[in-house]
Amino acid sequence: MSRVDLNLLPALDALLSERSVTGAARRLGLSVSAMSRTLTRLRAVTGDRLLLQAGRTLVLTPYAEQLSQRIPALAREAQAALSRADHRFDAATLEHRFTLRAGEGFIDLLGATLIDRIHHAAPGVQLRFAPKPDWNAQPLREGAVDLEIGIVKTSAPEVRTRLLFRDRYVGVCRIGHPLLREDGIDLERWASYGQVMTSRTGEAENPIDAALDPPDRRRKVLMVVPSYTSAMQLARHSDLLAVAPYSCMGNSFMPNYAAANGLQSFELPLALPAFDISAIWHPRLDHDPAHRWLRNQVLGLCTQAYPPQSPADSRRRRR
Structure with a gap:
């Protein structure tokens, strides 16, 4: 396309729409003489007169009439294709x-x-x-x-x-769980209850057990499930304890999510990083x-x- 000047496209669009050199020049912010020179170039490129004098006005040639049906959409498409991507997004x-x-x-x-x-x-x-x-x-x-x-x-x-x-991680249990009947939840009482562990891969390695001190201490893991939501449902319907992210307890859109599902969270007796x-x-x-x-x-x-x-x-x- 070395011989095609796309700068002529908006000029042609303006001339066909305005049917006036003066009007097209005003629309594109050009001088009338500059638009006249552009019309001359367009006539040379297309091999057609495009606009002809008819009294005090200009009229379109038959070929220009055909172009007038195609050029506006073509000009918009070219402008969209060659503008920044951000400007095209809607x-x-x-x-x-x-x-x-x-x-x-x-x-x-x-x-x-x-x-x-x-x-x-x-x-x-x-x-x-x-x-x-x-x-x-x-x-x-x-x-x-x-x-x-x-x-x-x-x-x-x-x-x-x-x-x-x-x-961060928190403990999860059903509302009314025996663990909550006494003040304070220490590590020994927490570890004494049966627990459901969440492991997406099925492996037993997780930050909760890694944080147990002394290292030989183990919690009573009775079930392993692949998701926190499954662990929470099991805790809801049993005395099993679960561990889940605090974000699973609710948010500003659903502030009572945990309570509505019969669950209560508590701080773990472990030092776990956020x-x-x-x-x-x-x-x-x-x-x-x-x-x-x-x-x-x-x-x-x-x-x-x-x-x-x-x-x-x-x-x-x-x-």
Whole structure:
């Protein structure tokens, strides 16, 4: 296309629409003489007079009449194609299915609010939550997953992350559990009750048992399940104790979630560090406007659901 000058396209569009050199010049912010020279170039390029004098006005030639049906849409399409990607994005007209990977707790407590938020702005968007059997980054690399939400455990050096909120582990039991009848929950009493352990991979290694001191102390794990929501349901219907992230107890949208499900949380008699819940994605989607919009929707939702507890959390969230 070395002989095609796309700068002539908006000029042709203006001339065909205005049917006036003066009007076209005003529309494009050019001088009348500059527009006259452009008309001369357009006549040479197309091999047609395009506009002819008819008294005090200009009229279109038959070929120009044909062009007038095509050029406006063509000019808009060219302008959109050659403008910055951000300017082309419109959530209201977006037709897309995003695949996310998150734990059951996030889906149960925030899934409905997230889709309400997204559907209000982008009715053509669908969310698909894929299973999360592990923390392998390969689905992100291959494009099978657009966004992952959770703890960053991948060793893939190229992935991008953004803090959504800080979380911590708490004990969970049914309302009225015997453990709660006495003041204070010490390590010995807590460990004496049967417990349900959560392990996504089925392995027994987890931060709770790693923090037990002395190292030879063991809690009475009677069941191992793959999700925190399953552990919470078992605790609800038995005297088993569970451990779950505090975020699974509720949020600003569902403040009474735990109590409504017959559960009560308590502070663990263990020194466990807090942990980060992050959005994780592949860098090829960094500047994709639709994906950036999705990330901002998830971040905004989590900021409302779990407000940062300290200035440090706020600074890390903005990074």
